[in-house]
Amino acid sequence: xxxxxxxxxxxxxxxxxxxxxxxxxxxxxxxxxxxxxxxxxxxxxxxxxxxxxxxxxxxxxxxxxxxxxxxxxxxxxxxxxxxxxxxxxxxxxxxxxxxxxxxxxxxxxxxxxxxxxxxxxxxxxxxxxxxxxxxxxxxxxxxxxxxxxxxxxxxxxxxxxxxxxxxxxxxxxxxxxxxxxxxxxxxxxxxxxxxxxxxxxxxxxxxxxxxxxxxxxxxxxxxxxxxxxxxxxxxxxxxxxxxxxxxxxxxxxxxxxxxxxxxxxxxxxxxxxxxxxxxxxxxxxxxxxxxxxxxxxxxxxxxxxxxxxxxxxxxxxxxxxxxxxxxxxxxxxxxxxxxxxxxxxxxxxxxxxxxxxxxxxxxxxxxxxxxxxxxxxxxxxxxxxxxxxxxxxxxxxxxxxxxxxxxxxxxxxxxxxxxxxxxxxxxxxxxxxxxxxxxxxxxxxxxxxxxxxxxxxxxxxxxxxxxxxxxxxxxxxxxxxxxxxxxxxxxxxxxxxxxxxxxxxxxxxxxxxxxxxxxxxxxxxxxxxxxxxxxxxxxxxxxxxxxxxxxxxxxxxxxxxxxxxxxxxxxxxxxxxxxx
Ligand SMILES: [Zn+2]
Numbered sequence: 001x002x003x004x005x006x007x008x009x010x011x012x013x014x015x016x017x018x019x020x021x022x023x024x025x026x027x028x029x030x031x032x033x034x035x036x037x038x039x040x041x042x043x044x045x046x047x048x049x050x051x052x053x054x055x056x057x058x059x060x061x062x063x064x065x066x067x068x069x070x071x072x073x074x075x076x077x078x079x080x081x082x083x084x085x086x087x088x089x090x091x092x093x094x095x096x097x098x099x100x101x102x103x104x105x106x107x108x109x110x111x112x113x114x115x116x117x118x119x120x121x122x123x124x125x126x127x128x129x130x131x132x133x134x135x136x137x138x139x140x141x142x143x144x145x146x147x148x149x150x151x152x153x154x155x156x157x158x159x160x161x162x163x164x165x166x167x168x169x170x171x172x173x174x175x176x177x178x179x180x181x182x183x184x185x186x187x188x189x190x191x192x193x194x195x196x197x198x199x200x201x202x203x204x205x206x207x208x209x210x211x212x213x214x215x216x217x218x219x220x221x222x223x224x225x226x227x228x229x230x231x232x233x234x235x236x237x238x239x240x241x242x243x244x245x246x247x248x249x250x251x252x253x254x255x256x257x258x259x260x261x262x263x264x265x266x267x268x269x270x271x272x273x274x275x276x277x278x279x280x281x282x283x284x285x286x287x288x289x290x291x292x293x294x295x296x297x298x299x300x301x302x303x304x305x306x307x308x309x310x311x312x313x314x315x316x317x318x319x320x321x322x323x324x325x326x327x328x329x330x331x332x333x334x335x336x337x338x339x340x341x342x343x344x345x346x347x348x349x350x351x352x353x354x355x356x357x358x359x360x361x362x363x364x365x366x367x368x369x370x371x372x373x374x375x376x377x378x379x380x381x382x383x384x385x386x387x388x389x390x391x392x393x394x395x396x397x398x399x400x401x402x403x404x405x406x407x408x409x410x411x412x413x414x415x416x417x418x419x420x421x422x423x424x425x426x427x428x429x430x431x432x433x434x435x436x437x438x439x440x441x442x443x444x445x446x447x448x449x450x451x452x453x454x455x456x457x458x459x460x461x462x463x464x465x466x467x468x469x470x471x472x473x474x475x476x477x478x479x480x481x482x483x484x485x486x487x488x489x490x491x492x493x494x495x496x497x498x499x500x501x502x503x504x505x506x507x508x509x510x511x512x513x514x515x516x517x518x519x520x521x522x523x524x525x526x527x528x529x530x531x532x533x534x535x536x537x538x539x540x541x542x543x544x545x546x547x548x549x550x551x552x553x554x555x556x557x558x559x560x561x562x563x564x565x566x567x568x569x570x571x572x573x574x575x576x577x578x579x580x
Pocket of ligand 1: 016038
């Protein structure tokens with residue numbers, strides 16, 4: 001926003017976005033967002049702090065910036081002159097304001113950069129102050145919130161400013177090790193060394209609407225490459241599409257989104273992680289499969305029911321069985337796969353990380369979601385969220401509904417097999433409870449990439465299979481018209497898989513099936529997940545992981561030649577000890 005004339009300075013501003021002349025007070029009430037065009041004006045750090053934190057909750061850090069000129073830098077003016085002018089111009093010591101505060105009642109340590117101060121550049125004092133803020137977060141065991149606005153590292157301090165990228169990143173790593181949430185809020189503009197360190201290596205990256213972020217600025221890229229840059233290059237929406245940020249948030253919603261994330265992190269920390277082993281559960285084979293109900297349906301009919309376009313999707317369940325969903329996007333590597341959705345939500349009041357395949361009800365929705373077939377980017381997004389959940393002590397709930405992983409050329413080039421493999425590995429050792437629910441189609445490796453869990457549930461009319469009946473028929477029968485026969489042969493229904501021990505419990509559906517009464521289906525799913533999650537919450541993570549690995553080991557079928565192997569597997573999938 002630019003002021004119109006010195007005399008009107010306090011009264012009127014002109015919007016940089018649409019040139020509307022705006023009454024200054026009205027603009028302030030609207031958080032400096034133009035009511036006409038939605039353009040977000042840049043905020044200085046004190047205004048940002050005031051908007052973001054609970055009233056009167058901000059306490060500045062006791063540490064103050066030390067004025068340094070480590071390389072005696074002089075351009076048209078000596079660096080100390082420029083520093084002095086920045087101090088006078090902004091009333092700040094440096095390009096960052098640091099302190100502790102509350103956001104939505106949740107305590108945080110907070111560092112807010114100020115672009116007015118030498119372009120928000122990262123120098124030795126800024127780096128040190130942000131590091132101290134992170135250390136304060138660690139000492140107080142509270143989340144760290146970083147609001148970035150910077151052109152990059154401060155040239156006037158030479159390579160020493162570059163070192164600050166490492167210093168702050170190490171402090172972020174310390175919080176990661178301690179399981180404390182770190183959030184960066186990208187504001188316009190965030191570039192260079194700040195973009196390539198603490199703006200993007202935090203747990204959750206929120207971009208304010210209208211913010212731009214990049215390593216190199218558009219001018220440099222044009223100079224170096226001669227390329228014409230695409231529309232909206234490096235804008236928040238561009239970043240979201242390319243998997244670089246979790247969310248784009250309009251300014252008026254920032255506090256609310258932050259509060260939801262902080263609440264989830266705080267709830268995870270409140271649950272004491274048990275250290276003692278509880279009494280052992282019965283051996284895996286002794287678990288009676290629960291909930292297998294209803295008259296047996298034909299397997300092919302079940303396949304068709306599982307694929308019914310009216311069947312509730314993951315986002316439907318997030319709306320109904322869960323609440324307070326904050327979706328997190330992107331693999332941070334270049335893409336955001338629409339076939340997998342994930343984020344924090346509450347189930348029966350408890351924060352959980354939900355990750356699921358997303359299909360759709362209409363053809364347009366199905367196409368937009370690639371029919372629920374995840375790309376490698378989708379699997380990497382899921383992996384990122386699983387690991388975040390483990391760090392924050394949040395249980396993971398996965399909802400599986402995919403015909404299979406994306407079989408395209410791009411997917412192969414981007415390492416589909418390795419992406420699935422990495423998820424299976426990560427889930428095998430994830431030190432937090434995992435409950436998986438096959439809600440529709442559990443298709444092959446793409447399903448398993450979300451289903452290596454402590455408890456695997458399956459909706460009554462879902463299917464779970466190593467291959468689609470059509471695919472199986474095409475390979476093993478004369479032609480794919482034998483799909484119904486293949487469906488029967490594959491034992492892919494919930495009741496079958498419960499008998500085989502692949503699935504622990506069948507979640508009943510309303511009559512005739514979930515698509516007939518999505519609300520009732522959501523109720524039944526929510527209840528089943530809550531009941532299965534509850535006993536896992538008191539199990540120490542190491543025990544959880546050991547049992548999860550045992551759970552999957554029990555499907556093996558081999559024994560040592562001398563008969564001393566650990567076990568073999570009987571026809572019905574229950575484990576039998578082999579006498580030595
Ligand atoms: Zn405007």
